[in-house]
Amino acid sequence: MMxxxxxxxPGLVAAVATAVPLAVVNWHSVLFLLFAAxxxxxxxxxxxxxxxxxxxxxxxxxxxxxxGLFFLxxxxxxxxxQLMIYVGGTLVLLVFGVMLTAxxxxxxxxxxxxxxxxxxxxxxxLLAVLLQAAFRVESWRRPAMAAVAAPxxxxxxxxxxxxxxxxxxxxxxxxAVRSGYLLPFEIVSVHLLVVxxxxxxxxxxKRRRTPRSIDVAASSVGPVVTARExxxxxxxxxxxxxxx
Amino acid sequence: xxTLATGLSFAATPLxxxxxxxxxxxxxxxxxxxxxxxxxVVCMALKRNALGVLMGIELVLNGANVNFVAFSSPYLRGxxxxxxxxxxxxxxxxxxxLAAAExxxxxxxxxxxxxxxxxxxxxxxxxxxx
Numbered sequence: 074m075m076x077x078x079x080x081x082x083p084g085l086v087a088a089v090a091t092a093v094p095l096a097v098v099n100w101h102s103v104l105f106l107l108f109a110a111x112x113x114x115x116x117x118x119x120x121x122x123x124x125x126x127x128x129x130x131x132x133x134x135x136x137x138x139x140x141g142l143f144f145l146x147x148x149x150x151x152x153x154x155q156l157m158i159y160v161g162g163t164l165v166l167l168v169f170g171v172m173l174t175a176x177x178x179x180x181x182x183x184x185x186x187x188x189x190x191x192x193x194x195x196x197x198x199l200l201a202v203l204l205q206a207a208f209r210v211e212s213w214r215r216p217a218m219a220a221v222a223a224p225x226x227x228x229x230x231x232x233x234x235x236x237x238x239x240x241x242x243x244x245x246x247x248x249a250v251r252s253g254y255l256l257p258f259e260i261v262s263v264h265l266l267v268v269x270x271x272x273x274x275x276x277x278x279k280r281r282r283t284p285r286s287i288d289v290a291a292s293s294v295g296p297v298v299t300a301r302e303x304x305x306x307x308x309x310x311x312x313x314x315x316x317x
Numbered sequence: 318x319x320t321l322a323t324g325l326s327f328a329a330t331p332l333x334x335x336x337x338x339x340x341x342x343x344x345x346x347x348x349x350x351x352x353x354x355x356x357x358v359v360c361m362a363l364k365r366n367a368l369g370v371l372m373g374i375e376l377v378l379n380g381a382n383v384n385f386v387a388f389s390s391p392y393l394r395g396x397x398x399x400x401x402x403x404x405x406x407x408x409x410x411x412x413x414x415l416a417a418a419e420x421x422x423x424x425x426x427x428x429x430x431x432x433x434x435x436x437x438x439x440x441x442x443x444x445x446x447x
Contacts, residue, residue: 101392105341109349116356116376125366132372135353139379142349143409145341146390151409155382158413163375163420170368170424174437182365182438189363196359200351207347214342216393228403229410239403254407261414268418275425279432 105145112138123181129168136160150226233258343394346387353380367427367437371420378416385409 115135122128136159143152208214228239235255357376364370387393389405431437 099340102339102341105345109345112349113352113356116353119372119376120356120360120363125368128369128372132375135376136379139349139353139383142346142383143386145392146346146386147392148386148390148406148409151382151386151406151413154410154413158417159375159379163417166420166424167368167371167375170371170427173428174368174431179366179437184363184365192359192363195362196355199358200355203351203354204348207344207351210344213344213347216340216342225403225406229406232403232407237403257411261411265414265418268422272421272425275422276428 101145105142108138108141108145111135112142123183125171125180125182126175129164129171132167133160133164136164148225150224150229341393343387343390346383346390346393350380350383350387353377353383355380365438365440367430367439370439371423371427374423375416375420378412382409382412385412 112135115131115138118131119128119135122131137156140152140155140160143149143155228237231238232254235253237253353376357373357378357380360373360376361370362373364373385401385405385408389401389403389409391400394400427437430442434441
């Protein structure tokens with residue numbers, strides 16, 4: 074394994090060096106290939122990994138590489154938001170979820186081999202359809218370089234305030250397409266607030282009530298505790314004991 | 318050893334030259350988006366860990382975002398009617414925000430499920446089965 078890598082590496086370097094002189098290398102393409110390879114490989118690795126901690130790590134790498142793809146496409150504000158909100162926020166949330174539920178039997182839950190084969194076939198079929206659609210349109214294969222793209226952060230901010238300052242598309246009446254995004258922005262902000270309050274309510278720590286004397290007296294002669302309730306209370310005791 | 322290296326370099330030369338010379342178009346971004354989307358769908362269908370299903374959803378949303386950004390890119394689509402313009406980037410931003418909200422709620426539900434059932438295996442979530 075090691076020796077074959079040692080043999081192959083000079084060959085690859087020689088191939089690259091003879092094929093492309095350094096001056097004419099299209100660095101946009103090279104960086105695109107790098108980021109795209111990391112994003113796709115890590116996305117496939119998320120599917121193939123069994124360990125949930127490794128899945129989270131591969132997902133971080135995949136989403137960060139996708140942010141690099143956004144930068145390369147000229148959407149630097151979206152790329153920065155991808156890094157800050159997705160990689161910095163959502164995935165940290167997911168990793169916390171992994172840590173809170175990472176009891177030994179749940180770190181790696183195996184899927185049966187038949188399910189894996191079936192999912193692989195369905196996935197391959199879906200991928201074939203999507204790839205065929207991607208290469209179907211002729212004008213999608215070549216870039217149509219605009220001369221210089223202005224930074225998009227200011228127009229995005231103005232559009233979120235309801236004012237479009239970017240140029241309308243040629244041949245389209247300006248009033249027909251240029252709508253601001255003030256109302257969706259407000260809806261999303263209220264939605265985020267509601268969602269975060271609701272999530273905090275759903276995931277709150279449930280305190281066990283301190284038994285009062287009347288409850289103790291009632292429970293001593295009370296109804297029979299079912300097996301499920303016993304299991305549930307022991308599980309919650311386990312969780313709260315592990316959390317403290 | 319040397320012959321192997323030179324042979325490899327000759328064999329790989331046209332392929333590598335094509336890879337490094339060819340400019341990137343929208344189709345390249347669509348391929349990346351398709352692979353991310355397919356991985357996410359398979360991940361959602363295959364994983365038995367509830368958090369694995371969540372990660373599949375993140376991958377699907379991210380694949381859609383790649384397509385939106387590619388179609389709105391001034392480098393790939395130019396200026397004019399062919400490009401989504403700023404709308405694609407704004408939709409991608411909204412998708413990122415809604416994914417954050419969705420992850421928060423889904424994580425809260427998962428933690429609740431874990432508190433009640435002492436597992437995160439979604440095959441055990443069959444309380445509603447008649």
